[in-house]
Amino acid sequence: MNVLYVVSTLKRCGPTNQLFGLVKNLDRSRFTPFVLTLSPETGESRWDDFVALGINVQSLGLGRLSGLLKGRKALSARLSAIKPVLVHSQGIRADSLCVQVLPRSVVQVATLRNYPFKDYVMSFGRVQGELMARWHLFNLRKVNAVALVSNAIHGMLQGRLLQARVVQNGVDVDRYHLADSAKRALLRERLELPPEARIFISTGHLDPRKDPITAINGFLEGARKEDQFLVLGDGVLREELKGRYSSSRQIRFLGRVANVQEYLQASDYFISASLAEGLPNAVLEALACGLPCLLSDIAEHSEILLGSNLRSLLFSTGNNEALAECLRGLDDSNYAQARAEAVAIISSGFSAAHMSAHYQALYKELLS
Template identity: 35%
Template structure:
């Protein structure tokens, strides 16, 4: 057997986020006979908000730089570069643009990055409406420069690639996100009543659930208002899981409504998915939404806004659920009402099959592995 291909992943830290989860999925499914993976973390881990143990259990080598943000700006490239000199990787994959920048001081490798959002939509929400567009301009300048050198860049969905093509005139390939289907197993309806009791959820309602960040871009207020405007609102409950800058305002504004439950950050998302009937996302923008894929892997039908990234899922199978026109509360309320009369069991089966056949972590990782080989 020949020399293994060394792939080093560089992250800020292992905070529980979609990109960190997707990177772990890539590593878990690597062909160990061909690839040797390692990880560099730039910042210390956050207590009670880390996936570090998941990475450690893969038995890859992990290097912790232990920098803070100021130190990373001042000499992050030097610190990361010195670690890379010890590893001597063939490919370095930055998970996010800041870590990607830190890898560019080391020249003896292929530099690689996956774009997981459209920066001009995501950054204003993340960094503010003044700073966000400036940072997006900087990142686009960097991506154009690296692509002109022949360095590989992909997005995490076909629809996101189309967006960069139309809006930035960039020809970028894509590898769709994948879900760990062993973790998000298909729900067992015979156990749903017991789960609802344990989670203090009503047993006599149709439960719509969302899991993810509670921020403007995710647009939870539209989902809540649609539930409240539903002609059959007394028959349904909306459960929101996750944290974010909008959480407290949502709690304050809707605490009086018994059919809106904002549970915040939980460690047992899978239990909530198994206890629910429909996954609801009213998001304004996505890469390829992890929360939706995970819900589908749990066998939930979906009700989604008609953004391109959501419609990409429907292009695989139109029977996975329903969609509505983003921004139209009345249209979403109408679709909610209609779903109460749909054959949710049939939608559930189609939703599960769509993920299993197209969006698993194994499928995603194999595509990355083929790309790594291509660029060496």
């Protein structure tokens, strides 16, 4: 059965990584995957990674304006050629376009990776964000099934999507996994990291929603003088942050890197002060690499650490002093156990294979 995945692009980011994990673990004896992007790829793309899996990857090559004018006709033509029994979309553009074009004979599944009324407002402002959120939910109500990536989002929606169910995100444990002490030492040497220092790391966008200022200030208040904080990623706040903390030898801004997993494997702890998430890919990747995570106490973070002793590393959102207290309370003698608990969280149900199995069960249910 042909299954078509429709996304804006295959930009190297959390949603694309989740899609990769889904199709990588797809039962090819039952499903034949196709991936269709709406827009041209940028330099930071995982297109070749999908092709290497033997997946037929195509693009409409349309920008946002041309997509509005030509999107329906172009997508209809691809549907006629591919003949999918099920289309799985993700993102407001892909979800909305598929709703407008798909015939009733084709099942549509959509994945919602955020709470629109919080995420869109924080990213685009109250007026535009509210309009986008209402438009997105209006279209999602027409989809056969909406997969929410966390129980936290399900609770926030308060029954607004009756056909919603939770399929939690998962991480590719072939790529993100624990490194032994010998490999960690080699990675630190190659990445030019201090061999003995405690290394903290954050990954992802540097924008107000991620609140990197609280993360950095909390680290500086609670860290030992030899500790290092690696800040990976890019975004609207990067230059401001580099200027603000240029005098600190403990903060290193490394920008976007292709080898995130190596920096994670070479580090000791992960920090996220995020104000809003879906079910954060960055946190799952860090845990898979054995990093205890110091996290803001938003519901999305709490869900990941539910039942784990690592819940003690949650700190009050937006409170850099609370983060500093977490740093001061870290117990070096308990570190090996904390690393084991981090990996155990992923093993308990947050792997990409586990996530993919849930999606495939959903497909079979809808197609039966």
